[in-house]
Amino acid sequence: MQSIWNGVKESDHRLSLDKDIKRDIVIVGGGISGLLMGYRLMQSGREATLIEANTLYSGVTHNTTAHLDAMQGYVYSDLIKTSPQKAKLYFQSQLDAIEEYQKIIDTYKIDCDFKRLDSFMFTINDMKKLEEEYNALKEIGADVELVKEKMLNIDIQGAIKLKNQAQFHPIKFLEKLPKEYEIIENTRVLKVDTKNKILYTQKAEIHANIIIIATGFPIIDIPGFYFLKMYKSSSYSIAFKGAKLDAVYQSDLENGLTYRGYDDYVIMGGLDHRTGRLNHKDKFNRLREKAELSFGKELEYTHTWTANDCITADGVPYAGQYSKSRKDIYVMTGYNKWGMTNSMASSKVICDLITQKPNKFIDLFSPQRKKTNPAHCVVNLLSTVKNLVFKPVSFPDRNVDALKPGEGDIVLYEGRKKAVYRDLDNRLYVVEPLCSHLKCQLKFNSETKTWDCPCHGSRFDIYGKIVVSPTTKNLKVHNGKE
Numbered sequence: 001m002q003s004i005w006n007g008v009k010e011s012d013h014r015l016s017l018d019k020d021i022k023r024d025i026v027i028v029g030g031g032i033s034g035l036l037m038g039y040r041l042m043q044s045g046r047e048a049t050l051i052e053a054n055t056l057y058s059g060v061t062h063n064t065t066a067h068l069d070a071m072q073g074y075v076y077s078d079l080i081k082t083s084p085q086k087a088k089l090y091f092q093s094q095l096d097a098i099e100e101y102q103k104i105i106d107t108y109k110i111d112c113d114f115k116r117l118d119s120f121m122f123t124i125n126d127m128k129k130l131e132e133e134y135n136a137l138k139e140i141g142a143d144v145e146l147v148k149e150k151m152l153n154i155d156i157q158g159a160i161k162l163k164n165q166a167q168f169h170p171i172k173f174l175e176k177l178p179k180e181y182e183i184i185e186n187t188r189v190l191k192v193d194t195k196n197k198i199l200y201t202q203k204a205e206i207h208a209n210i211i212i213i214a215t216g217f218p219i220i221d222i223p224g225f226y227f228l229k230m231y232k233s234s235s236y237s238i239a240f241k242g243a244k245l246d247a248v249y250q251s252d253l254e255n256g257l258t259y260r261g262y263d264d265y266v267i268m269g270g271l272d273h274r275t276g277r278l279n280h281k282d283k284f285n286r287l288r289e290k291a292e293l294s295f296g297k298e299l300e301y302t303h304t305w306t307a308n309d310c311i312t313a314d315g316v317p318y319a320g321q322y323s324k325s326r327k328d329i330y331v332m333t334g335y336n337k338w339g340m341t342n343s344m345a346s347s348k349v350i351c352d353l354i355t356q357k358p359n360k361f362i363d364l365f366s367p368q369r370k371k372t373n374p375a376h377c378v379v380n381l382l383s384t385v386k387n388l389v390f391k392p393v394s395f396p397d398r399n400v401d402a403l404k405p406g407e408g409d410i411v412l413y414e415g416r417k418k419a420v421y422r423d424l425d426n427r428l429y430v431v432e433p434l435c436s437h438l439k440c441q442l443k444f445n446s447e448t449k450t451w452d453c454p455c456h457g458s459r460f461d462i463y464g465k466i467v468v469s470p471t472t473k474n475l476k477v478h479n480g481k482e
């Protein structure tokens with residue numbers, strides 16, 4: 001299962017860390033957040049070191065659909081209820097981010113299929129809500145239109161049109177983004193001593209003056225408590241040939257679809273759900289059915305992939321000081337599946353905080369801002385409690401013998417509760433059933449053949465190896481080895 005962006009990265013493997021080092025600024029995470037952060041600091045004359053657990057842009061960034069769009073579901077009608085100023089600032093931050101991409105691409109002549117185009121958000125059944133979003137966008141000064149024409153061969157009730165948004169190839173962009181600073185790959189940060197600013201890796205320690213956590217879901221639990229402020233949501237994507245698009249589209253539903261073109265392909269994504277929660281079967285078939293409704297049956301399917309991203313209470317990311325009690329530690333996360341524009345905006349906020357420059361978006365993105373929706377924290381807390389306290393002590397319904405080939409589940413294995421996958425040749429892969437992050441009970445994802453954590457979205461392969469953070473430890477396998 002590979003995304004459409006696969007195969008572009010040149011194989012410039014950087015060395016892993018094997019001796020202790022001391023550095024000024026250390027960025028943890030080599031996705032688009034970490035790389036834009038490194039670029040900004042480099043531009044400001046500060047020396048940074050970036051440390052990546054795997055290889056550059058191998059995380060969510062490799063699995064994005066890369067719309068650059070300020071229209072993002074119902075975020076503005078939500079934000080405007082508590083603060084029109086906040087809604088206006090957020091919109092501005094997204095437009096500025098797209099401009100900034102264009103500036104960088106022009107300056108360095110980066111060939112990354114960047115294209116300006118119109119964006120549409122349509123509804124098939126909730127015109128009232130769509131009109132609310134349209135009115136909110138109008139009120140904050142957005143140049144939007146309400147249109148009713150049929151699009152994507154779907155009988156819509158209406159759509160909001162926002163001109164001059166964009167799309168690009170994220171990996172081509174990142175490959176050519178200047179990186180004249182130290183980059184260390186294949187080195188996972190296992191623990192951070194936040195008081196003394198020491199990062200521990202398998203073979204060595206890094207002593208830093210400033211640390212920036214750009215790992216997607218943050219790897220430090222306390223202080224910060226991001227595991228109460230956010231959750232992870234999974235999305236599924238497909239690409240196919242046989243159709244063309246000259247605009248970007250999104251449906252208004254929370255688990256709705258996005259559509260864009262790239263070269264000879266159309267990329268469709270969506271069917272979102274909280275990671276580790278749903279039965280994952282048939283997501284790709286459902287996407288194919290939707291594709292055929294819009295583009296007919298003569299499509300050549302080329303790629304399928306899935307990934308997850310962090311969701312915040314108010315639809316705005318967290319970028320700034322990690323916690324009030326830790327001055328020189330920063331975080332950039334919580335992009336709500338709009339991380340292309342938000343990583344650009346967040347990197348500017350943090351760079352300006354470090355270099356003490358004014359930035360009108362600092363309060364908007366501040367992780368310490370007042371929560372607009374305390375219910376979100378309660379829901380996250382209850383979900384964590386359920387999967388952390390009740391599930392781990394519950395008894396499995398099934399014995400390992402009941403597992404069919406190709407199936408994974410939490411079952412009784414040799415009298416103990418284990419996470420077991422049976423492959424098509426009847427071989428068993430047995431790992432610990434609790435996540436190595438905060439001990440929530442894992443759930444098997446049959447589309448990706450991974451064990452997913454329903455609390456904070458860590459993901460492991462059938463051998464117990466980390467696929468997605470925030471965890472920093474592999475799962476114990478049945479014979480006790482990691």
Ligand SMILES: Cc1cc2nc3c(=O)[nH]c(=O)nc-3n(C[C@H](O)[C@H](O)[C@H](O)COP(=O)(O)OP(=O)(O)OC[C@H]3O[C@@H](n4cnc5c(N)ncnc54)[C@H](O)[C@@H]3O)c2cc1C
Pocket residue numbers: 028029030031032033034051052053054055056057058059060061062063064065066067068069187188189190214215216219234235236237269306307308309332333335336337338339340341342343469470471472
């Ligand atoms: C299916 C999907 C479609 C999307 N489509 C869009 C879109 O159209 N437009 C848009 O704006 N956004 C989109 N997004 C969101 C966007 O892709 C993400 O928000 C963004 O890529 C996140 O980038 P990141 O650098 O923060 O995280 P990542 O790309 O995940 O990078 C984090 C890096 O940190 C590393 N890491 C983790 N733990 C450690 C550790 N302990 N030590 C060292 N390194 C570590 C990881 O290996 C990883 O490389 C989409 C998201 C999904 C899931």
